[in-house]
Amino acid sequence: QSVLTQPPSVSGAPGQRVTISCTGSSSNIGAGYDVHWYRQLPGTAPKLLIFGNTNRPAGVPDRFSGSKSGASASLAISGLQADDEADYYCQSYGSSLSGSVFGTGTKVTVL
């Protein structure tokens, strides 16, 4: 039961910029908790892409950027590439759970 809402799918042509939204509430993102993003290729474990709203782990290219405003956050992918086709999930802390909550997930398609 995800409490963070993402669009089911987004698509773009190679080289374009796409954004994925993540909408929460006053008990998670809106309460000031940080948002993190993961990329999941088919048949593999999720991989951390962005942590603490805007930070990239070592090795993640700067084509990926995150932002947060109010009870929502966004992941932007610029210079879209064929191997960016994957599922993307946001994650935050939920005070009502005293634990982690994930987004519903977004499938990115490269046209």
Add this chain to the structure above:
Amino acid sequence: QLQLQESGPGLVEPSETLSLTCTVSGGSIRTGSYYWAWIRQPPGKGLEWIGSIFYTERTYYNPSLKSRVAISVDTSKNQFSLELTSVTAADTAVYYCARHVLVGWELFNFDYWGQGTLVTVSS
């Protein structure tokens, strides 16, 4: 390089108990900066946090599963384990173990993941 590896039965009968173990290598589970977590993903669906444990055995569970879940830690083996009781077909999923970063008092992101193991609930 830290590595996590899940192990356990791939098939569990309905109403029985699902038991999995995560073995951590390349680092100690006895660290003050991290919890250790279980996350699951039903086939074709999204991710669900199950719960997280500190090496001192302090735990946090997803309220939706709390009545059926127990997570334990064995620091001597550098392992932590999951037990989920009274399973049904709805518990069929890929189960991942992961390192859960602790920032201050807040459970933050998951930075290292196991490869995942599929557990099917069926007779």
